[in-house]
Amino acid sequence: VAIKRIAARRTSPLRAIPFEKGPLGAVRTRLTDRQREQLARIGSRMRLPPRTTIYRQGSNAHSVFVIAEGVVTSYRDMPSGKRVVNSFLFARDLFGLSEQGQYVNSTRTITRASLYRLPLDELTVLLKHDSDLQFQFLVKVTHELRESQRRAILVNRRDAAGRLAMFVAMMREHVDAAATEVPLPMTRSDIAGFLGLSSESVSRAARELERRGIVTFENRNLARILDPARLARLVASV
Amino acid sequence: VAIKRIAARRTSPLRAIPFEKGPLGAVRTRLTDRQREQLARIGSRMRLPPRTTIYRQGSNAHSVFVIAEGVVTSYRDMPSGKRVVNSFLFARDLFGLSEQGQYVNSTRTITRASLYRLPLDELTVLLKHDSDLQFQFLVKVTHELRESQRRAILVNRRDAAGRLAMFVAMMREHVDAAATEVPLPMTRSDIAGFLGLSSESVSRAARELERRGIVTFENRNLARILDPARLARLVASV
DNA sequence: CGTACCGTTGAGCAGGCTCAACCGCTGTGG
DNA sequence: CCACAGCGGTTGAGCCTGCTCAACGGTACG
Numbered sequence A, B: 001v002a003i004k005r006i007a008a009r010r011t012s013p014l015r016a017i018p019f020e021k022g023p024l025g026a027v028r029t030r031l032t033d034r035q036r037e038q039l040a041r042i043g044s045r046m047r048l049p050p051r052t053t054i055y056r057q058g059s060n061a062h063s064v065f066v067i068a069e070g071v072v073t074s075y076r077d078m079p080s081g082k083r084v085v086n087s088f089l090f091a092r093d094l095f096g097l098s099e100q101g102q103y104v105n106s107t108r109t110i111t112r113a114s115l116y117r118l119p120l121d122e123l124t125v126l127l128k129h130d131s132d133l134q135f136q137f138l139v140k141v142t143h144e145l146r147e148s149q150r151r152a153i154l155v156n157r158r159d160a161a162g163r164l165a166m167f168v169a170m171m172r173e174h175v176d177a178a179a180t181e182v183p184l185p186m187t188r189s190d191i192a193g194f195l196g197l198s199s200e201s202v203s204r205a206a207r208e209l210e211r212r213g214i215v216t217f218e219n220r221n222l223a224r225i226l227d228p229a230r231l232a233r234l235v236a237s238v
Numbered sequence C: 001c002g003t004a005c006c007g008t009t010g011a012g013c014a015g016g017c018t019c020a021a022c023c024g025c026t027g028t029g030g
Numbered sequence D: 001c002c003a004c005a006g007c008g009g010t011t012g013a014g015c016c017t018g019c020t021c022a023a024c025g026g027t028a029c030g
Helices: A002-008 A022-028 A033-042 A120-129 A131-156 A160-173 A188-195 A199-211 A228-236 B002-008 B022-028 B033-042 B120-129 B131-156 B160-173 B188-195 B199-211 B228-236
Strands: A044-048 A053-055 A063-069 A072-077 A083-089 A106-109 A113-119 A181-183 A215-219 A222-225 B044-048 B053-055 B063-069 B072-077 B083-089 B106-109 B113-119 B181-183 B215-219 B222-225
Touching: A033 A113, A033 A120, A033 A131, A063 A120, A072 A188, A083 A131, A083 A188, A083 B131, A113 A120, A120 A131, A120 B131, A131 A160, A131 A188, A131 B083, A131 B120, A131 B131, A160 A181, A160 A188, A160 A199, A160 A222, A160 A228, A188 A199, A199 A215, B033 B113, B033 B120, B033 B131, B063 B120, B072 B188, B083 B131, B083 B188, B113 B120, B120 B131, B131 B160, B131 B188, B160 B181, B160 B188, B160 B199, B160 B222, B160 B228, B188 B199, B199 B215
Parallel strands: none
Antiparallel strands: A044 A113, A053 A106, A063 A113, A072 A083, A072 A106, A181 A222, A215 A222, B044 B113, B053 B106, B063 B113, B072 B083, B072 B106, B181 B222, B215 B222
């Protein structure tokens, strides 16, 4: 069943921006049917309900995961009790970073999610034998690195409203660069952990953006962009 | 000349922690003589004086670089004039991340440096043909990603002294995990940009660590760890 | 030897954190 | 179907820490 599901996908299961521009780069972001089939052969599909821990930091790393559907968060619990959210992951994102055989972060579903689980040892062999496929992974990890750096820049801002504006803009990209409705499936605490703010500050920042008429937060899981131009200016004014 | 220099190296030109533990993982962190030779064939060596810009953000990305010797900083200048330092790079580190044909960060030497320049198009071809070599790059980029996440955690700390302590501990790793003398070749501004602090706060944090008897800053480019145990505790208390 | 920049120190301010109380939604069980 | 319990979210008061602006000292490089 899993094989059929992956093989049937027309779009690539991995999402990333290529190293290079141009037609060659564009081609590289997609997998061939044969590669999809190979991944499906070693992988298995998992369906998980919301708020389910996938693995914990420090546990033995056996697999890498690709999201077919749903939203996942990658985070670290610090000794102080604070939770740092590294990233929110969406369809076609890859996760399961390990170091010396152990996962470095914990991951948990936010929405109901469907994942492909790729055993690490088998994936390693496959990547060594298929350099095109491996190149996809290289591009993907490189993309993650850039995203991580973007987050670092985001957190450098002093003002909470600016950080939240950047966050809304980032989430917007996952729907459509021109979308006005932006779903925020994660909790305010998750957002706070990602932005390096307290959840109170996230609340206040949300109210601030509403006061300024830039974004409204219709309910806890939906933001609406009222003034795209001013949002863009605020985001750019780092 | 460049070919000889790379081929002569006994240690791998790339530094990273492998995905997996065990002997297999250990082997993977090293390149074969043939791979070194191949990299040398497409690459050229550059020697640069201190404080020399290697490339600027937004310029056309033609090459990837590997550091043979010296220290390099990767940073972004923001519209507000603030400079965010993404990373400090040392011997065997890889840099030259690009997106759609353009470099995403600027890079500059801190000390005198010796670099291997690898043209991107030739490197791409080489990686596609040598999946073992490509695997090294994959491991390397993955390592960079983890480092970037570590920095994100670091910056989440509220206290300047704690951030600076983590920084000193990080720099210490580049010498020896047990070293008491830690060279800091970069300026206070560079450190501030990396830690997400003002340079004044870095100064005050340095004074604070001295006051507590944990670290002394003997001169602008050398820190001495006085109390490793308390430093470790401070670093861990995130 | 001079000069410009790096680094340090001080004063005052602003913004985010903490603690605390309250509100509102959601989901569960009777 | 409704009531209640619990948690996520919001709002307020006061504190704390890092930022800004400013002046001064030191050092490295031309």
